[in-house]
Amino acid sequence: MPGVAVLPVSLGAIVKSIELPYHRGLHRFAVFTACATLALIVAGALVTSNDAGLSVPDWPTSFGSFYKMPQMVGGIKYEHSHRMVAEFIGLLTIILAVWTWRVEKRRWLRVLGLAALATVITQGILGGLTVLLFLPAPISSAHAAVAQTFFCIAVAIAVFTGRRWVQEQPRAEFDHRRPALFTLTLLSIFVLYVQLILGAMFRHHGLSWWPHVINAAVVAFVLAWTAVRAISVYPEVDAVRRPAIAMLGLMVAQLCLGFLAFITRVMWGRDAAQPELPMVVSTVVHVAVGALLLATTVVLAIQVWRYVPVAFEERVPGTDQKPVAA
Ligand code: HEM
Ligand code: HEM
Secondary structure, three states, X not given: OXXXXXXXXXXXXXXXXXXXXXXXXXXXXXXXXXXXXXXXXXXXXXXXXXXXXXXXXXXXXXXXXXXXXXXXXXXXHHHHHHHHHHHHHHHHHHHHXXXXXXXXXXXXXXXXXXXXXXHHHHHHHHHHHHHHOOOOHHHHHHHHHHHHHHHHHHHHHHHHOOHHHHHOOOOOOOEOOOOOHHXXXXXXXXXXXXXXXXXXXXXXXXXXXXXXXXXXXXXXXXXHHHHHHHHHHOOOOHHHHHHHHHHHHHHHHHHHHHHHHHHHHHHOHHHOOOOOHXXXXXXXXXXXXXXXHHHHHHHHHHHHHHHOOEOEEOOOOOOOOEEEEO
């Protein structure tokens, strides 16, 4: 580009290595918390798909008790198991936040640990509220959306505490294209959130199915654009290429699962007297793969931000040179 000087510096050099210790135990614990959260999302989706949301009618107690195990029959086995797994995740999150606070040097990561704790508390309250208010669509949908947000935070903490993130000096390559790849990843996260809310509103009887299905085309377009850009322009940056390929694969799987969910829920399920197994399986897997897709896209955005940051061009007053700063 004429008149444009690219500063021969990498982000790593600018930030000049501040030696960070790698805490293997903390990282493994964060990975475990993230995996357990995915299991909790499956447990929650089983509650909704089996129409078991009100089988335990009270909260914060279960049939009047904090500790007594109810008879695990009918919908109660889904609803009560979901509550127990949720309490376990709450405990893991408290440990994660305290541990991060004690050993972590990066202040923003300590704050992220606290944000995870605040999110899980909000999620528990939303779960309780949706029971007490007889499952209103906006609250059940908010509960579905915050669940995936919490999962993304847990996955992000696992990435930030990883050995590679802590010990590697990233060689940043500035991105001069417009829209920048980072912008595309943010747009992908945005359209996925819209898709999640439209899907949840339909699943909880607050909206028809067609806005979700129409927006699936938007999601497919934006995510394919983002993945193709990442894979074709930065094939040598592993940290970017890998989540981009995973995102593309998960998106294709999710579109297929969406059609299955549609057939079993909308076409076959219309007159079903009770939840049928094919509907339960396809909708639960559709929810779980949706969560994995969102989290993978968040990881892609984080890695793009680190390895291929946006280059900003700025005119220096009094010269005809346009240096590039990032
Ligand atoms: C860490 C905390 C929690 C997470 C991550 C979580 C996650 C989820 C997820 C993913 C769903 C399925 C949403 C859907 O399929 O649309 C769900 C449903 C549900 N959760 Fe939770 N949950 C948590 C805590 C709780 C708590 C403490 C309660 C207390 C009662 C609760 C009650 C429910 C109910 C009743 C449903 C079914 C809602 C419906 O069918 O409308 N959840 N949860
Ligand atoms: C990549 C695109 C897609 C994504 C990310 C996605 C995501 C989701 C999510 C996250 C939910 C559940 C929300 C919750 O937790 O409550 C959902 C529900 C649903 N989606 Fe999708 N979806 C996609 C494409 C599709 C397509 C193409 C179809 C149909 C042709 C579809 C049909 C459905 C149906 C029927 C439900 C509700 C299931 C139920 O009522 O139990 N989805 N989707």
